[in-house]
Amino acid sequence: MKKILTKKYTQGNSAYLISILIICLISAICYPFSDFIGYRTVALILLFTVSVLAMKLSLYPVLLSAILSAFIWDFFFIPPHFTFHVSKSEDVLMLVMYFIVAMLNGVLTARIKHFESLAIQREERVNALKLYDTLFNSISHEFRTPIAAILGATDNLLTDNSKFSEANKTNLYQEINTAADRLNRLVGNLLNVSRLESGSIRPKLDWYDLTELIHTAINQLETELKFHEVKVELPPNLPFLKLDFGLLEQAIYNILYNCSIYTPEKTLIHISADYIDGECIIKIQDNGKGFPIGDLSQVFTKFYRSKNTQTGGLGLGLSITKGFIEAHGGTIKVGNTAGSGALFTIEIPTKANWGDDFSGGFLQ
Amino acid sequence: MNNPTILIIDDEVQIRKLLEITLSANDFRVHEASTGKEGLISAAMHPPDLILLDLGLPDEDGQSILKKLREWYKAPVIILSVRDNEDDIIQALDNGANDYLTKPFRTGELLARIRTALRLAQNTENVPLREYGSLSIDFTARIVKKNQEVLKLTTTEYQLLVLMAQNEGRVLTHQFILKIIWGPSYLEQSQYLRVFVRQLRKKIEDNPDQPKYIITESGVGYRFVGNEK
Numbered sequence: 231m232k233k234i235l236t237k238k239y240t241q242g243n244s245a246y247l248i249s250i251l252i253i254c255l256i257s258a259i260c261y262p263f264s265d266f267i268g269y270r271t272v273a274l275i276l277l278f279t280v281s282v283l284a285m286k287l288s289l290y291p292v293l294l295s296a297i298l299s300a301f302i303w304d305f306f307f308i309p310p311h312f313t314f315h316v317s318k319s320e321d322v323l324m325l326v327m328y329f330i331v332a333m334l335n336g337v338l339t340a341r342i343k344h345f346e347s348l349a350i351q352r353e354e355r356v357n358a359l360k361l362y363d364t365l366f367n368s369i370s371h372e373f374r375t376p377i378a379a380i381l382g383a384t385d386n387l388l389t390d391n392s393k394f395s396e397a398n399k400t401n402l403y404q405e406i407n408t409a410a411d412r413l414n415r416l417v418g419n420l421l422n423v424s425r426l427e428s429g430s431i432r433p434k435l436d437w438y439d440l441t442e443l444i445h446t447a448i449n450q451l452e453t454e455l456k457f458h459e460v461k462v463e464l465p466p467n468l469p470f471l472k473l474d475f476g477l478l479e480q481a482i483y484n485i486l487y488n489c490s491i492y493t494p495e496k497t498l499i500h501i502s503a504d505y506i507d508g509e510c511i512i513k514i515q516d517n518g519k520g521f522p523i524g525d526l527s528q529v530f531t532k533f534y535r536s537k538n539t540q541t542g543g544l545g546l547g548l549s550i551t552k553g554f555i556e557a558h559g560g561t562i563k564v565g566n567t568a569g570s571g572a573l574f575t576i577e578i579p580t581k582a583n584w585g586d587d588f589s590g591g592f593l594q
Numbered sequence: 595m596n597n598p599t600i601l602i603i604d605d606e607v608q609i610r611k612l613l614e615i616t617l618s619a620n621d622f623r624v625h626e627a628s629t630g631k632e633g634l635i636s637a638a639m640h641p642p643d644l645i646l647l648d649l650g651l652p653d654e655d656g657q658s659i660l661k662k663l664r665e666w667y668k669a670p671v672i673i674l675s676v677r678d679n680e681d682d683i684i685q686a687l688d689n690g691a692n693d694y695l696t697k698p699f700r701t702g703e704l705l706a707r708i709r710t711a712l713r714l715a716q717n718t719e720n721v722p723l724r725e726y727g728s729l730s731i732d733f734t735a736r737i738v739k740k741n742q743e744v745l746k747l748t749t750t751e752y753q754l755l756v757l758m759a760q761n762e763g764r765v766l767t768h769q770f771i772l773k774i775i776w777g778p779s780y781l782e783q784s785q786y787l788r789v790f791v792r793q794l795r796k797k798i799e800d801n802p803d804q805p806k807y808i809i810t811e812s813g814v815g816y817r818f819v820g821n822e823k
Contacts (some may be wrong), residue, residue, distance in 0.1 A: 389802045416699055434680070434813070436768070437785035440793055445803040446810050462803070476680055476813035585789040 232392075244289050249295035252283060257302045269307040274327055276303055280332045284339035291334030300329045365533065372416055372544050376409035383409075419546040422480070423532065426553035432475035433557050437583055440464070440471055440503055440510065447482040448501075454487060457495035462473040471510050471584035474558065478578075481554040481562075483548040485514050485574050492536075493518030493571065505582050510560075512576040520566035529564050598643035598712055599623040603633030603659070604674065605652050608617050609697070613646065616701045622708075630654035634662060642669070644712055647691075649675035649682065657682075657689055664690035665768065666734065670711035674699065680813040681782050687814070692764055710763030729798055731759055740798055750775065758808065758818035767815040770820040791816065 353483040383402040495519040528534045530552040535545040560578030627633035630651045649656030670692040678696040722734045795802040809817045
């Protein structure tokens, strides 16, 4: 914030204007008192003003203030007043010294500021590089692990596979299958992140049945949720809502996928939804360990991964969920519940349609 | 000699090879083309029973190849593409594709879709009564039975069910269904479709939340699956 303010002042013509105004103002204040404090004290006050300006402004406005203040001091304060003529020889020396010191002040401070900004830039670059390194390391790790599994398994199967029992061969095929699934999911997530980053996601809103949407997401995860108990609680008179089916389904899918991985088998995942005061509210609660308290604010941050969790994953799923919900103009929050587990709360402002008056006649 | 011929139009050697192995192992005869132009020529010279078409072809976009094919080719075309966004899928279906599978696909799923498409293409004669697992539709008497019991359907529910059943295995887009059942001025009234899909599922599905007959194709439409898995 401070940096921005300083930049504003130091850039453009306003910096020159500021330096002229401040020097004139200080001179004007000093003028009535110059008889009491002596005109040499005024020189010190002006020099001090130039030094302060040097801390805030860039080189040329400071030099301007140095030259201007020297002339003002000469013209208004050194006797005889209102001429540039200087009668005493020590005052001539003082004027020259004043001029040099003021100039030096400006030049030196500018140089210090220059080195300071270089150091900050260097530090920023080092940090950015470090971030890139960790990012690329984890991305290449995420890609290479399943590729390694595929290559390893196929090598085994292609060369002298008489060594392997049928059961082990099946295991190797299974490994290839799992690895390919993982790669596919990874590419999907990276694509979704880049779609979000580029801002090319525009929800295609249409009337949808939220019950159908939630169940479609659950049914997609049939295998992953095989060992969990999934309980869905939806009011029977839920209206049709204006939503993007694909985006919201993916958002819910990602949360449920996380639940399936990070919560123990046989635990309950509870999904509920309602439409209250123009908002569609979806709650998903699991019964795992919940998130570490200090991490709660980062759960939806890209590449965030909770510490002490199993390896694998880039930490993109929940950030995509957040992006897709925000694309609807909605919000998502996460917290830990009193008993145990994490609770995700999605709120999306949307229109509702109860679909009345559709009776129509019966056959026969 | 009765083995159906399938033409694969795809520029990726690996995909063609995988498909060739899969399809010939399942008694299909296979023709291959690596560009759109080649595909169009091959289809014209030896009309296949079904075409598997990729959208990302090097010489011409698959959607335009599909349009050119549909000017004369009546047999099923199934799209196999990495493009998975709803707009591409809907456009391909509007351009006359019978089905759409995104890569990576499961070969079991692909074979099932191919068989369904071929079976429907042959079944042009009108069968008055059809059975789909525990569900049966008598088209002449307009009677729908579930587990031998007659279901009480409204006229619109019946029309919707018949439309879907007659396009068994095929994805029908929301817009298409709205246009056929309610008319062109109802294209924006998708809530009508949701109401009737919901009602119909309650009547014909064992568990409406895990439908086996009327399958949701996210953001695209619905597919009627006749043979229960």
